[in-house]
């Protein structure tokens with residue numbers, strides 16, 4: 001029997017980096033998905049096929065022995081086989097509409113879709129159970145994950161997250177389009193987060209003032225989301241990007257992209273760790289096409305996305 005599940009990617013609308021120091025962040029699922037197909041096979045192996053490589057290994061290996069980005073898939077398959085039926089192996093195929101490793105939630109979407117698809121070979125489990133397994137799997141590559149990314153990929157829509165209170169889904173349904181552009185510069189979230197830590201340690205007072213301002217800005221964004229005030233959300237994005245510039249996570253290429261995006265949209269900013277990865281511009285029907293054309297004219301890889309309200313889907 002074949003079991004299939006898909007989960008959306010995400011952007012961080014507001015609050016990356018400051019969230020590490022207690023500020024609230026707002027995340028949003030996007031309608032670009034990762035689909036995982038899982039199937040029982042008679043051999044004693046776990047086999048994974050994906051755009052970022054393939055892996056074929058015996059079952060029952062210690063997870064410490066598995067290197068690379070496909071580790072969460074192995075972890076899930078091995079764990080789920082052990083729970084339900086030791087007599088089989090598993091064939092897993094991953095198809096992605098999301099560029100991988102650029103801060104668009106590909107690893108969380110993989111963990112969520114894989115946890116549902118692999119479990120689904122044996123039994124359909126609830127979204128809460130899928131989420132719990134997905135976070136466990138993601139921790140095999142990002143031990144400090146807050147679980148916020150997996151949560152928004154599972155439930156879809158817009159979500160607020162802060163360290164103290166955890167996640168809460170927001171019921172706002174603003175009507176915007178995002179134009180997402182890829183700098184094609186690889187980044188390591190871990191390295192950029194540690195760079196920001198150094199900045200903070202050298203500029204304690206300034207950083208704490210910025211956290212306060214970011215927090216006020218996000219309070220304002222909450223009202224804007226409720227009222228679908230895209231112009232004001234855009235202005236807040238521009239302001240948020242200035243803070244991200246100040247803490248040193250931008251570079252010339254990202255600055256050029258932001259400048260271009262601000263000319264043709266309501267506002268734009270980096271999403272995620274920065275140092276590379278993606279930026280996104282906020283648009284509606286009236287300016288989306290033009291923003292995309294301008295990026296394409298300047299040879300940037302870009303695509304449009306809407307909010308995904310569905311989250312995890314199983315077939």
Ligand code: PMV
Nearest residue numbers: 016017019103104189272273
């Ligand atoms: O690169 P991403 O999209 O996984 O985002 C990292 C977000 C940070 O705030 C920079 C780090 C974190 O753990 O919250």
